[in-house]
Every structure is written in C-alpha cells, then in structure tokens.
Amino acid sequence: MMRWGSIVTTDQQGWRKGPWTPEEDKLLSEYVRLHGDGRWSSVARSSGLNRSGKSCRLRWVNYLRPGLKRGQITPQEEAIIIELHALWGNRWSTIARYLPGRTDNEIKNYWRTHYKKRSSQKQEKRKADHDHSKQKQQEEGRERIELANNTAAVDHDHLGDQQGRQDDQTVMMTCPTMDQDQWLRLLTQDSVVGSWSDNPVVEEELWGDLWNMDDHASNYINCNRTAFPMGGDPNTTYNI
DNA sequence: AACTTACGCAACCGCGAAAAG
DNA sequence: TCTTTTCGCGGTTGCGTAAGT
Numbered sequence: 579m580m581r582w583g584s585i586v587t588t589d590q591q592g593w594r595k596g597p598w599t600p601e602e603d604k605l606l607s608e609y610v611r612l613h614g615d616g617r618w619s620s621v622a623r624s625s626g627l628n629r630s631g632k633s634c635r636l637r638w639v640n641y642l643r644p645g646l647k648r649g650q651i652t653p654q655e656e657a658i659i660i661e662l663h664a665l666w667g668n669r670w671s672t673i674a675r676y677l678p679g680r681t682d683n684e685i686k687n688y689w690r691t692h693y694k695k696r697s698s699q700k701q702e703k704r705k706a707d708h709d710h711s712k713q714k715q716q717e718e719g720r721e722r723i724e725l726a727n728n729t730a731a732v733d734h735d736h737l738g739d740q741q742g743r744q745d746d747q748t749v750m751m752t753c754p755t756m757d758q759d760q761w762l763r764l765l766t767q768d769s770v771v772g773s774w775s776d777n778p779v780v781e782e783e784l785w786g787d788l789w790n791m792d793d794h795a796s797n798y799i800n801c802n803r804t805a806f807p808m809g810g811d812p813n814t815t816y817n818i
Numbered sequence: 819a820a821c822t823t824a825c826g827c828a829a830c831c832g833c834g835a836a837a838a839g
Numbered sequence: 840t841c842t843t844t845t846c847g848c849g850g851t852t853g854c855g856t857a858a859g860t
Contacts, residue, residue, distance in 0.1 A: 595830075619845060631845075636829070639847090671848060686849075687827055823859075830852075838844075 593622070593630040598637055602627055606634055607642050615643075640681045647679030651688050659685055660693075 586596040598606075609625035615638055618631030627634060651659070655677055662673040670682035670689075677685065 589830095597828075616846090632831095632847090633829080635846075640828075668849065682848075683828080690850095691826060821860085823857100825857075826855090828852105828854095831850085832848105833850100834846105834848085836844105836846075839842085 588628075589630070591630070592628070593633065594628045595633070598641075602629065603637070603642060606637060610638060610642070640683045643681075645679055646681065651680070651684075655680065656688075659689065663689065 586594055589595055605625055605627050606621070606629075609621055609627075613621070613624075615621075615635075618635040620631075621627075621634045622629055622631040625634070629637075658676060659673060662676060666672055668686075668689075670686040674680055674682040674685055
C-alpha cells in the first residue's frame with residue numbers, strides 16, 4: 579500500500595522526501611548491516627541514499643530495524659502502555675523500552691488513536707452533563723497536584739533515562755510503597771496486567787481518570803480504584 | 819453503488835540536549 | 840568556553856483504507 583502520497587519531493591538541501599521505496603529500504607538495510615547504525619549523517623552521505631540522516635534514522639528505527647513486531651497491540655501491551663503513560667506521560671521512547679519490538683512512534687500513534695479520542699469524547703459528554711461539578715473537581719484536582727508536586731521525589735536515573743528532558747520533574751516520580759523496579763515487574767506480570775483492562779467496572783474508573791489527566795495529573799498512579807500522588811503519603815488515598 | 823466519516827500509520831517538522839570541533 | 844553539528848524525541852500532518860450511511 580502506497581502511503582504518504584505518491585509524490586517524492588526534495589527539501590531545500592536536495593534530500594529526498596516522501597515514501598521510501600523497496601530499493602531504498604534495501605540500500606539502507608544493507609548499509610546498516612555492514613556499518614552499523616548511528617552516525618546517521620554519514621549514512622545519508624555514504625549509503626548512496628539521497629535521504630537526510632534524520633530520515634534514514636527514522637526509517638530504520640520505525641520500520642527496518644530487526645526484531646520489530648508487526649500487527650495489533652496485544653491487551654497486555656495495551657495495559658503496559660496505559661500504566662506507563664500514567665507514570666511518565668507522553669514519554670513514548672521511555673515507554674517503548676518496556677515493549678520490545680514496538681517503536682515509540684507506534685505507541686504514540688496507538689495512544690492518540692485509541693485514547694486521546696475517547697478521552698475527548700468522554701470529556702465532552704461529562705462537560706455537558708456535569709459542567710458545574712467538573713469545575714469543582716478540577717479545582718480540587720489542582721490542589722492535589724500541588725500537593726503531589728510538593729511531595730514527589732524526582733528520580734530520573736533509576737530507570738536509565740539519560741535524556742532528562744525539561745519537563746521531567748512533572749512525570750517521573752517514586753512510588754511510596756515500592757521502588758520502580760518492583761513496580762515495573764508488577765506491571766508486566768500477566769495477572770496484574772490483565773486485571774484492570776479485563777474488568778469493565780475498573781476499566782471505566784481507570785479510563786475516566788487517566789483520560790482526563792493532564793501532564794501534571796500524570797503524577798498520580800491508580801491502584802485498586804484509588805490513586806495516590808507518587809511520593810505522597812502511602813497511608814492516604816487521593817480520589818481523582 | 820456512491821459518498822462520507824473515522825481510523826491507522828508512515829513520515830515530516832521543530833525543538834532541545836549531547837557531542838564534536 | 841563558545842559555536843556548530845548531530846541525534847533523538849514528541850507533536851503533527853496527510854493519505855489510503857475500512858466502515859458506515
């Protein structure tokens with residue numbers, strides 16, 4: 579299936595843009611096989627591809643790289659995405675590290691398609707139905723977020739995130755009752771992963787909360803239908 | 819059958835961080 | 840130390856296809 583139009587153009591530097599051809603894929607794969615990935619600018623210059631380094635990297639990472647999974651996101655993967663998104667927000671590359679064979683782009687697309695839309699639909703409905711009460715909830719939510727931000731402990735390096743982006747302090751927190759490794763082990767256990775997404779009641783609660791979260795509210799992790807701000811008092815539950 | 823809408827996803831863009839000079 | 844280049848990330852776009860009317 580031809581995508582991204584059929585038109586291949588060139589940018590200001592003369593690099594080709596648009597869909598990759600099978601010949602280009604073959605060239606890139608062969609070049610990376612011989613020389614390894616990385617050094618994308620030299621890949622662009624030396625491989626014979628008239629593509630920018632950026633374009634080469636993207637094509638390799640998202641499409642040609644060995645070990646990539648094809649096909650639908652499984653329920654287990656979906657649950658991991660949701661829960662890691664609640665942990666880290668839109669840090670797709672970090673989330674992708676816990677889903678072998680899936681790319682950040684794929685996860686990002688999946689999230690946007692499935693949850694952003696449903697989130698906004700729910701939000702619209704809720705807005706129509708409960709405009710007043712929602713406003714009140716938001717005010718209460720802001721107070722809790724302030725509490726979360728005041729109590730949360732930032733721990734970038736624990737999960738090997740070397741990037742340390744500017745907004746890190748708002749998303750990467752420490753669970754008060756277990757460390758991150760414990761948490762992630764728990765996440766990837768089938769019994770836990772299946773539990774929320776398989777239960778329509780819990781799912782509704784969880785989605786209702788997660789989909790309406792903004793970046794700051796991602797500081798919260800939902801556990802057993804309650805939520806607590808990461809780093810907050812483990813003996814206190816916070817209903818979002 | 820024709821048309822419209824929604825979905826899925828490859829690819830591009832802009833920005834910030836890291837590395838190199 | 841400063842500047843330039845490269846890399847990687849998240850956000851966004853736009854096209855093909857499937858589903859609905």
